[in-house]
Amino acid sequence: MTTKTHALAKSESALVPVMGLILLGAAILFTAGFAQAEMLHDSAHDVRHSIGFACH
Amino acid sequence: MFKNMLSSALFAGFAAGLIAAVLQIYFLVPVLLEAELYETGQLTHFGGEGFVPNTIPLEHDWARNGMTMLSTIAIYIGFAMLVVAGIAYADSRGIAPQVKTGLLWGLAGFAAIQLLPSLGLPPELPGMIAAEVTARQIWWAGTVICTLVAIGSFAFTNDWRFWVGGVLILMLPHLIGAPHPEVFGGTVPPELAAQFVGLSLGVGAISWAILGLFSAAFWISESRD
Known part of the structure; x- marks a missing residue:
């Protein structure tokens, strides 16, 4: 019981950094994987095709 | 906690991204280069000229490959952030991480981001005809989210009703159908297109498996110092 309460308290405090990292990861993926700016598109062209991201 | 998660994701993403980039450049880029010869009309596979073997050498452009390497590492760091966030959150809920369960996290990421979306939208070569890009991106994102929810319900609940719900959510985008x-x-x-799809999924599965293993290993070492 004590262990469970402890784990729950820990999981609540973990939520903020976890969400922060997910948002940061999603922002990186959007920029490298989907953003249409020509420079980004051209440099990431081959990897976008290889992973199957629809970029054009 | 954030600092440990961030450093684990950076290390894991960099290492797995480097391996993924090498695999991509070796296996996938030559197919892309050959497809571009057809896209630009230097080669044709039907029509007047008949069928002629390709005699144009496929030469790697190393500046282009350098950009591919950098952007692959960036994308894998993004993937690693999602995987490490998942492993670290499960850890905080009392599910202790192991290097070998990292493999499952990696394969779950592969299923959600590459395998299930490819059922409706297989990886494309340049010069292929496809539906409008926004519609495809919406279907793709919806499929990724549905697959993640479904995998979560299989992995983290012990109630069959959630599993049935997971199967239904998993099927939903495929019943709607991709554009x-x-x-x-x-x-x-x-x-060439068929070759590319097979290679893309194979290279993706291997790279994601490596990413999952590295993510778990770095998270274990960073969070337990």
Whole structure:
């Protein structure tokens, strides 16, 4: 019981950094994987095709 | 906690991204280069000229490959952030991480981001005909989210009703159907396109498996110092 309460308290405090990292990861993926700016598109062209991201 | 998660994701993403980039450049880039010869009309696989073997050498452009390497590492760091966030959150809920369960996290990421979306939208070569890009991106994102929810329900609940719900959510985008073009007529030979899909999924599965293992290993070492 004590262990469970402890784990729950820990999981609540973990939520903020976890969400922060997910948002940061999603922002990186959007920029490298989907953003249409020509420079980004051209440099990431081959990897976008290889992973199957629809970029054009 | 954030600092440990961030450093684990950076290390894991960099290492896995480097391996993924090498695999991509070796296996996938030559197919892309050949497809571009058809896209630009230097080669044709049907029509007047008949069938002629390709005699144009496929030469790697190393500046282009350098950009591919950097952007692959960036994308894998993004993937690693999602995987490490998942492993660290499960850890905080009392599910202790192991290096070998990292493999499952990696394969779950592969299923959600590459395998299940490819059922409706297989990886494309340049010069292929496809439906409008926004519609495809919406279907793709919806499929990724549904697959993640489904995998979560299989992995973290012990109630069969959640599993049934997971199966239904998993199927939903495929029952709706991915946007496809109304007419076909791409310039790329189907043989080349098929080769590319197989290679893309194979390289993706291997790279994601490595990413999952590295993510768990770095998270374990960073969070337990």
